[in-house]
Amino acid sequence: MAEFLEIIRQLPLLSSILFLTVLGLLIIILLPEERPETIKVVSAVISGAILIVCILLYMGYDQGRGGLQFVERSIWVKSLGIYYFNAVDGINLPMLLLTGIVLFTGVLTMWQLEKRVKEYFAFTFLLVLGVFGVFMAFDLFFLFVYYDIALFPMYPLIAIWGSTRKEYGAMKLTLYLLAGSALILPGIVLLFIKSGLWTFDMIALSQAHFSPVVQSIGFLLFLFGFGVLAGLWPFHTWSPVGHVAAPTAVSMIHAGVLMKLGAYGVLRVGGFLCPEGWAQWSELMAVLATVGVVYGAFVGLAQTDLKYVIGYSSVSHMGLVSLGLSTVTVSGVNGAVFQMFAHGIMTALLFSSVGYIYDKTHTKMIPELGGMSRNMPYISGFFILAALAGVGVPCLASFWAELLVFISAVQTYPVRGILAICGLLISALFMLRVVAKTFYGPANPKFAGLPDINIWLASPRAILAGCIVLFGLFPWMMLNLIQVSTVPLIGRVVGY
Numbered sequence: 326m327a328e329f330l331e332i333i334r335q336l337p338l339l340s341s342i343l344f345l346t347v348l349g350l351l352i353i354i355l356l357p358e359e360r361p362e363t364i365k366v367v368s369a370v371i372s373g374a375i376l377i378v379c380i381l382l383y384m385g386y387d388q389g390r391g392g393l394q395f396v397e398r399s400i401w402v403k404s405l406g407i408y409y410f411n412a413v414d415g416i417n418l419p420m421l422l423l424t425g426i427v428l429f430t431g432v433l434t435m436w437q438l439e440k441r442v443k444e445y446f447a448f449t450f451l452l453v454l455g456v457f458g459v460f461m462a463f464d465l466f467f468l469f470v471y472y473d474i475a476l477f478p479m480y481p482l483i484a485i486w487g488s489t490r491k492e493y494g495a496m497k498l499t500l501y502l503l504a505g506s507a508l509i510l511p512g513i514v515l516l517f518i519k520s521g522l523w524t525f526d527m528i529a530l531s532q533a534h535f536s537p538v539v540q541s542i543g544f545l546l547f548l549f550g551f552g553v554l555a556g557l558w559p560f561h562t563w564s565p566v567g568h569v570a571a572p573t574a575v576s577m578i579h580a581g582v583l584m585k586l587g588a589y590g591v592l593r594v595g596g597f598l599c600p601e602g603w604a605q606w607s608e609l610m611a612v613l614a615t616v617g618v619v620y621g622a623f624v625g626l627a628q629t630d631l632k633y634v635i636g637y638s639s640v641s642h643m644g645l646v647s648l649g650l651s652t653v654t655v656s657g658v659n660g661a662v663f664q665m666f667a668h669g670i671m672t673a674l675l676f677s678s679v680g681y682i683y684d685k686t687h688t689k690m691i692p693e694l695g696g697m698s699r700n701m702p703y704i705s706g707f708f709i710l711a712a713l714a715g716v717g718v719p720c721l722a723s724f725w726a727e728l729l730v731f732i733s734a735v736q737t738y739p740v741r742g743i744l745a746i747c748g749l750l751i752s753a754l755f756m757l758r759v760v761a762k763t764f765y766g767p768a769n770p771k772f773a774g775l776p777d778i779n780i781w782l783a784s785p786r787a788i789l790a791g792c793i794v795l796f797g798l799f800p801w802m803m804l805n806l807i808q809v810s811t812v813p814l815i816g817r818v819v820g821y
Contacts, residue, residue, distance in 0.1 A: 333385035338378050339395055339411040339461045342421070345375050346457060350450040353443060361442035365432075368446045372429040379425030383806075386418055391809040393463070393528075401464075406524030410464040415810035419666045419803060420460045420582075420589055426792060427581040427673050428453050430785035431574035434677050437684070437782075438486075438572075445486055452478040452578065459586055465513045465525040465594070472509070475586060476502045479567070479579070487570040494570025501563035505553030509590070512546035515539065516598055530598055531817075537601055544602025547595035548610065554587030556643040558617035565636030573680025576632070580639045581673035585665045588646045592658070596650070600818040603653060608738070610651035615741040615748075617644030622751035626758075631679045631689045634759050635672060638715060641752050642668045642723075648745055649730040652737040653818055658811045660729025663803055667722035667796065671714040674789040678708035681782065685775045691759060696768025701777040705764045707786045712760050714793050716753040721797035725804065 349371035356364050386394055393412040401407045413421065431449070438445060455475025462468040476499070483495035517525060520533035535543070553560040564584070568576050596603045621641030628634045642664065649661030681704050682697065683689050698705040714721040717728075727749065734742030778786070796803050 330385050330387075333381050334387070334395070336381075337395075337397055338382050338385070339397055339413065342375055342378050342425075342457050342461070343454065345371055345378065346450055346454045349375075350447060350454065353447045353450065356443065358443045361439070364442050364446055365436060365438075368432045368450070369429075369436075371450075372425075372432045376425040376429040379422045382413060383418060383422050386413060386415075386806065388415075388806060388809050391415070391813075401467075405466075406522070406526065406529075407466045408464045408524075408526050409467065410526060410528075411461040412463050413461065415806045415808065416593065416662055416814075417460045417589065418806060419662060420585060421457065423585065423666050423669045424453060424456050424460065424582050426788065427577055427669060430673065430677065430788050431577045433785035434577065434680065434782075435572070435574040440486060445482070448478040448482050449574070449578070452482070453582075456578075456582055456586060460589065463527045465517070465527060465530070467525075468527075468590075468594070469506075469509060469513055472586070472590070473506060475583065476506065479571075479575070479583070482575045483567065483571045486572040486575070488572070490566070491570040494566045498563045498567040501553055501560065505550045505560070505587075508546050508550030508553075509594075512543050512550060512594075515543055515546070527594075527598065535599065535601075537605075540599040540602035541605055542602075544595045544599035544606055547599070548591055548606060551587045551590030551595065552613075552647070554584060555591060555647065556584050556587070556617070556640050557647055558613050558620055558640070558644065561617060561621075561640045564640055565633055568636035568639065568676070569630065569632040573676060573683075576635075576676040576680070577673040580635070580676060581669040584639065584643055585669055588643065588650070588661070588665055591647075592650055592661070596818070597814065604818055607651045607653050610647055611734070611738045611741050614644045614647035614651055615738075615744050617641065618648065618745045618748035619751070622748040622755070626751060626755040628755075629691050631682075631691060631694075631759065631763065632676070634691075634755065635675045635679065638675075638752060638756065639668070639672055641748060642672075642715065644748075645727060645730050645745065648734050648741070649726075652730075652733040653815065654733045654737065655808065655811050655815050656729050657733030657737070658815065659804055659807050660726045660731075660733060662807045662811070663800070664723065664726035664730060666803060667714070667726045667793070670789055670792045670796075671711050671723055674707055674711035674786060674793065675715070677786050677789065678704055678711065681778055682708075686772055691762050694763045694769060694772075695766050696764070697772070698764040699768050700772050700775055703783060704778045704786070707783075707790055709760055709764060710790050710793060712756045714797070716756050717749060719797075720794075722793050722795075722800070722803075724797060725800040
């Protein structure tokens with residue numbers, strides 16, 4: 326096994342992920358539109374291969390050595406100090422694994438798609454190309470380019486294949502995210518100029534001695550620029566609307582992966598390059614995060630549309646990520662990164678389950694559903710498991726992440742930490758209410774003869790459910806990896 330892992334560590338796995346994603350995109354573009362089944366098979370095979378590479382990355386990372394591994398670095402534009410620079414550590418490796426899982430399960434979830442199949446999967450691969458690029462890039466120029474690549478496909482994916490005010494949802498999402506991107510670029514240019522190093526290399530920039538003012542301005546730009554995508558209150562309003570309007574697999578990628586891109590950017594770019602600014606604005610982060618947790622819980626409590634419930638639940642849970650980051654502690658950041666992974670899996674399963682229910686019943690309205698566990702016991706079971714994970718039930722993945730965030734928050738900001746816990750209790754109340762009204766109680770006779778999910782369509786949901794249980798029973802599989810990188814990162818802030 327040791328020899329196998331050593332061989333893995335010599336392979337250019339990060340470039341392989343990008344290559345496979347581009348290859349999938351090109352094959353789909355070249356295939357004729359009249360062969361939708363072939364397009365689906367190619368998408369499944371390529372996304373499955375990408376997932377395997379992500380798993381090999383996870384297995385091959387040497388936690389004992391820590392630091393950046395699987396490094397790929399070569400000059401791109403020498404005069405501007407732009408490098409093709411990819412690497413992984415304990416912070417971005419869980420995000421790459423999450424993206425691989427959600428991409429593969431999302432492709433299988435949309436297997437019954439019939440409308441413009443070629444364009445749908447082409448836009449999906451273009452989107453995840455940007456996502457993978459952001460998660461692995463250590464050059465700010467490439468990171469920004471990948472970030473914008475990830476944003477663009479969301480508009481057509483929602484406007485063409487979505488529902489429920491899809492044009493409005495697509496436009497609102499795009500405008501908000503582009504506005505956030507417009508804040509990120511000045512932050513990057515500021516650090517590039519003030520470093521005096523004439524490079525976008527993040528490792529080189531992290532060694533530069535930026536003044537407190539530069540760090541303060543830089544972190545604030547990154548906080549709000551990336552925070553828009555992370556659903557940071559009060560810039561979250563695009564998110565629930567986008568969730569509801571998007572088709573099933575796009576909702577999975579949107580809530581499961583794309584929102585994590587924002588939180589990752591705040592940590593990787595803002596926290597890593599502006600540690601003094603991170604410490605300075607941490608209390609503001611904590612306030613906005615706490616409001617987001619409580620606000621999302623209260624608004625979610627009043628919703629009658631299943632997708633809106635999940636959408637506002639995501640705002641609340643992403644508030645927990647921001648709250649963990651705001652503590653600027655090892656346990657808080659550990660919990661935040663673990664929450665990003667756990668919430669990504671959990672919310673992907675929720676949207677995947679709702680998508681199947683909607684396809685069969687043609688409604689997402691809670692009052693119109695009822696007793697679904699008798700009509701569709703298996704798909705109901707998947708939703709209930711994900712809902713319990715969202716509630717924070719022990720031995721499911723989200724429990725450990727939320728526990729770490731709450732402990733750190735109460736120790737750092739006692740009042741805000743307690744308010745966030747109250748928000749989670751309210752969130753638990755509305756999720757349990759949804760489960761009770763949708764899957765138990767009197768059954769709607771109109772849905773009595775509907776078929777439950779078959780083995781093929783259940784497979785992607787089973788993968789997601791298995792991840793929730795696996796990392797809930799064995800949290801060390803993720804926490805040990807994350808801690809390898811959070812300890813030196815927090816050390817930079819403390820020692821600055």
